Amino acid sequence: MSTIAVEGLLERLSGMRVRSATAGGQDGLASRGLDPPVARLTLLLRDGTELSLDLGDENPFDRTRFGRRDGEILAIEGVPEAALDPSPERLLAPPGGG
Numbered sequence: 001m002s003t004i005a006v007e008g009l010l011e012r013l014s015g016m017r018v019r020s021a022t023a024g025g026q027d028g029l030a031s032r033g034l035d036p037p038v039a040r041l042t043l044l045l046r047d048g049t050e051l052s053l054d055l056g057d058e059n060p061f062d063r064t065r066f067g068r069r070d071g072e073i074l075a076i077e078g079v080p081e082a083a084l085d086p087s088p089e090r091l092l093a094p095p096g097g098g
Helices: 003-013 088-092
Strands: 017-023 039-044 050-058 065-069 072-077
Touching: none
Parallel strands: none
Antiparallel strands: 017 072, 039 050, 050 065, 065 072
């Protein structure tokens, strides 16, 4: 993946915001598209720490997307389609295009 494509993905991901978080267990993961997740975003920090975010289905009521991080169930707004389908063509499209 090119540097421009990676920068495009990071720009789109920067618009994501957690609207709410609740303690999560295994109950309800499948109904939220989190078992298995639709996508997983993983960030490896310089010190070797790995941060992961599972993305699930879109909530039909408020168009947030379900997510899971460190055992919490999240409602995330602004999840770009590129997070679910990071094809290079989608990443090179102008912001707002995916």
